[in-house]
Every structure is written in C-alpha cells, then in structure tokens.
Amino acid sequence: MILASSRLLLAPWTERDLAPFAALNADPDVMRYFPKTMTEEESNALVDRLRGMWADHGYGFSAVRRREDDAFIGMVGIQKVLNPAYPFAPAVEVGWRLAKAFWRHGYASEAARAALAHGFDVLGLDEIVAFTAVPNLPSQAVMKSLGMTRNPTDDFLHPLLAEDHPLRPHVLYRLKRDDFQR
Numbered sequence: 001m002i003l004a005s006s007r008l009l010l011a012p013w014t015e016r017d018l019a020p021f022a023a024l025n026a027d028p029d030v031m032r033y034f035p036k037t038m039t040e041e042e043s044n045a046l047v048d049r050l051r052g053m054w055a056d057h058g059y060g061f062s063a064v065r066r067r068e069d070d071a072f073i074g075m076v077g078i079q080k081v082l083n084p085a086y087p088f089a090p091a092v093e094v095g096w097r098l099a100k101a102f103w104r105h106g107y108a109s110e111a112a113r114a115a116l117a118h119g120f121d122v123l124g125l126d127e128i129v130a131f132t133a134v135p136n137l138p139s140q141a142v143m144k145s146l147g148m149t150r151n152p153t154d155d156f157l158h159p160l161l162a163e164d165h166p167l168r169p170h171v172l173y174r175l176k177r178d179d180f181q182r
C-alpha cells in the first residue's frame with residue numbers, strides 16, 4: 001500500500017531501500033537516542049520484521065521517498081505495540097527515522113500526518129501514541145507539531161533497556177482521533 005502526501009510517498013520496502021536504510025541506521029547522529037547503531041545485517045533484519053508487521057496486520061512502518069527525485073529519505077509509519085512489557089500496550093504507535101540530509105524540512109511531520117490520517121480515517125483507530133527517550137527533543141517536537149500531548153503520569157522506563165541505561169526514561173505522547181487536525 002502506498003500513502004501520498006504533497007512531497008512524499010510512504011511505500012512498501014524494496015531491495016533498493018536496503019543500502020540507504022543501512023547507512024542511516026549506521027549513522028551515530030541518527031541513532032543518538034538509541035542504545036547503539038546497527039550493522040547492515042541488523043538493518044536488513046529490521047526490514048524483514050517491518051515486512052512481517054505489514055503481512056500480519058495490514059499496516060506498519062513504510063519506506064519514505066521524496067516524490068520530486070525518488071530519493072529514499074527514511075522510515076515513517078504506524079505499527080502495533082503488542083509487547084505487554086510496555087505499560088501502554090496494546091497500542092498503535094507512530095514513528096519516524098530520517099537520514100540526516102533530510103532533517104528540518106518538515107518531512108517527518110508531513111509523512112507522519114499521512115500515516116495518522118490512514119490510521120484514524122481508514123483503519124478507524126481511536127488513539128495513536130508515540131514515545132521516545134526523554135532527551136530526544138527533536139522527536140518530541142515532531143509529536144507536538146502533530147498535536148500529540150504528553151501526560152507526565154504516562155512517563156515510563158523503557159522495559160528493554162538495562163536499569164542503569166541513560167536512555168531508559170521515556171515519555172509517551174497520545175493523540176485521539178477527534179483531536180487530529182487534518
């Protein structure tokens with residue numbers, strides 16, 4: 001399935017996305033708020049898992065391409081959070097990860113808006129959440145620009161990170177269908 005916005009396409013993963021996605025996942029700046037960068041094998045395995053999510057649920061994180069030149073710019077979409085270790089699960093999250101060359105052009109929020117519209121208007125979801133490490137202010141800025149709101153009582157410690165890991169404290173933002181500004 002392909003979602004279109006004015007400048008972008010959210011599209012199924014193809015073989016030609018693998019190399020630029022691996023480069024993005026190996027970039028320490030892109031992965032600054034994640035525990036570590038990824039090897040090419042780990043990046044390719046992530047794409048396999050994303051394709052599996054699509055196959056199982058009919059939606060998931062997509063490859064994002066710029067319409068004007070077909071450049072691969074990153075990954076954006078909505079996906080199920082089913083792991084009960086997350087205190088807000090089960091839920092549907094919206095997420096984003098772009099190559100550095102494409103930051104600060106409004107692409108993350110534009111792509112996320114297309115994914116949210118699909119989630120609310122086509123899939124009929126009542127609520128979509130987003131979460132990130134406390135120091136990841138760029139990601140929280142995207143959440144705010146989408147109209148998502150944080151309630152500090154939803155703050156949580158990431159269940160998959162070690163107890164002393166500095167990225168463990170996380171914030172959760174929520175958006176209800178009725179509050180989504182199309």
Ligand SMILES: CC(C)(COP(=O)(O)OP(=O)(O)OC[C@H]1O[C@@H](n2cnc3c(N)ncnc32)[C@H](O)[C@@H]1OP(=O)(O)O)[C@@H](O)C(=O)NCCC(=O)NCCS
Binds near residue numbers: 138
């Ligand atoms: C987070 C990320 C996707 C933002 O992408 P982007 O395309 O630059 O974001 P946008 O241009 O759509 O910006 C949306 C809003 O966030 C703001 N913003 C973006 N980057 C920012 C930054 N570094 N500092 C402060 N504000 C920032 C924009 O000004 C904009 O606000 P506005 O709507 O009030 O003007 C990008 O920085 C990234 O891929 N980071 C690495 C991966 C990552 O951390 N992903 C999130 C994991 S939870």
